[in-house]
Amino acid sequence: MSEAKTGRRLLALKEIFLRDTDENKQFSIKELVEKLKIEIPECTADAKTVKRYIQTLRATGFDIIENVEKYGEIYYSHQDRLFESYQLRLLIDPILSARFITEEEKKNIVKNVKKLTSKHVAKTLPDPIVYQQSINQDYQLIKLHIDKIHKAISESKMITFQYGDFDIHKQFQLRHNAKNYQIKPFALIWESDFYYLIGEDIDQSPESNPRNYRLDRMRNVIVTENRFVKKQQDISTYVHNSFHMFGGEDQWITLQFTLNQLVLNGVIDKFGIDADIRKGENNTFILKAKAKQSMGLKGWILGWGSYVKVLSPTSLVQEINKEIEKMAATYKE
Numbered sequence: 197m198s199e200a201k202t203g204r205r206l207l208a209l210k211e212i213f214l215r216d217t218d219e220n221k222q223f224s225i226k227e228l229v230e231k232l233k234i235e236i237p238e239c240t241a242d243a244k245t246v247k248r249y250i251q252t253l254r255a256t257g258f259d260i261i262e263n264v265e266k267y268g269e270i271y272y273s274h275q276d277r278l279f280e281s282y283q284l285r286l287l288i289d290p291i292l293s294a295r296f297i298t299e300e301e302k303k304n305i306v307k308n309v310k311k312l313t314s315k316h317v318a319k320t321l322p323d324p325i326v327y328q329q330s331i332n333q334d335y336q337l338i339k340l341h342i343d344k345i346h347k348a349i350s351e352s353k354m355i356t357f358q359y360g361d362f363d364i365h366k367q368f369q370l371r372h373n374a375k376n377y378q379i380k381p382f383a384l385i386w387e388s389d390f391y392y393l394i395g396e397d398i399d400q401s402p403e404s405n406p407r408n409y410r411l412d413r414m415r416n417v418i419v420t421e422n423r424f425v426k427k428q429q430d431i432s433t434y435v436h437n438s439f440h441m442f443g444g445e446d447q448w449i450t451l452q453f454t455l456n457q458l459v460l461n462g463v464i465d466k467f468g469i470d471a472d473i474r475k476g477e478n479n480t481f482i483l484k485a486k487a488k489q490s491m492g493l494k495g496w497i498l499g500w501g502s503y504v505k506v507l508s509p510t511s512l513v514q515e516i517n518k519e520i521e522k523m524a525a526t527y528k529e
Contacts, residue, residue, distance in 0.1 A: 208235040209249050210258060213274035218314040222263060222273035281317050284309060288321055296338060296390060296412060338391060341411045342384065345393055348419045349381045352426050354398075357417040359409060370415065380424045382406060383431045394431055403445065406434060450507040451483045451497070452476055459503050466496070482507070494519060 212231050217223060223231065225243045232246065233239050241249070250260055250272065259276040279287070291297060291305050310318035348355045356378050360370040379395040386392075391411040400407065406429065453459050455476075463483055464471060472484040487493050489512065497504055497516060506513045 205232065205236060205239060205241060206249055206252060208232060208239075209246070210253055211235070213253075213258075213260060213272075215315050217273035217275075218277075218317055219273070219275045221314065221316050222261070222271035224269055224271050228272065277313055279312055281313065281320070284313060284317075284321055290386070292322060294386070337415075338411050341414055341417050342391065344417050344419050345381055345384055345411075349383065351419075352423050354420045354422040354424055355379050355381055355395075355417060356420060357409075358415045359413055360415065361413060368415075376416075377409070379407075379409075382429045384411075385431070385435060387435060394429075394434060408434075445489050446486050447489050447509060447512075449483075449485060449487050449493075449509065449512060451485075452480050452505045452507055453483065453500070454503045455479045455481050456503060459500065462500075498523075 209228065209232055212223075212228065212235065216231070225246055228246050229241060229243055232241055254260055259274060261273050261275055263271045263273070265271055287309055288306055291309075292302055294302075297305075306321075310321055313321075345355060347353075356376045358370050358374050359372075359377055360368055363369050378398045379393070380398065381393055381395040383394045384391060385394060392408045393411060393414075394406050394408045396405045397407050453463060460473075460481065463473065467473075467483065467485050474482050476482045493512075494515060497506060498519060506516050
């Protein structure tokens, strides 16, 4: 038999093991012979040949489990996967829930992820049809931005782009007279259903950096040939101190919350289990944390309504009071 035919059969048998077997699904030699003939109709392999192929695959490092069942019949399966089922679920769920990815792209990505396991396990994983959340019509643009910015980050090259928003007529308008932002890109992150670039704007002061920009609001992204020296950046702290990715100056805040389990859960979800939380008086608890002073922070605080009271800093107390007065006046009109 030619090496080409043998190689083809070996690859086909390996694919059968990868696609059709797992810890819950195994085949006898007879079943493997039949499946190999379905894969390659002209195949004349018999049980002895398939056993030899199994030995060859094992010799290459491909793991094949052998189980002796009732009446001494031997069954074979491949159970060694790059990912456990729960890990595949962890990969798929964020993709399906991402609002900026189109439904078509979700189908393609999930289809490819499911190839990392057997078809039996793949059937248990969620399909895009369960989710209908894609809202972004600029996904093709975002894909290009991700590729360009990823390259710029890896090569420490500055990028330029224009930035904008949608107006009341749903027309995209560039900010600051269509100026070109000049940025040293540090990281790409996925936060609150959107992709963000975190980087340093060379036109801004050190106190105002780093800054973040939503990829779907960028236009005309260009990777320049200007290189920059990478500095150690604590991106995780930057994201942790932000609220809905609004920028601002870091400042210590002290908040008093009603000791309600739902409220406590929400605070811990945001600030983490190691947050500075202590029991207060009259059925309250006190949170002390560093956060960015921004619209995002004020919105988060106001969202708790009467369950929270700002104790410090004074400037934040005043801003919240003004916002509450404006809200009250709005409903009195």
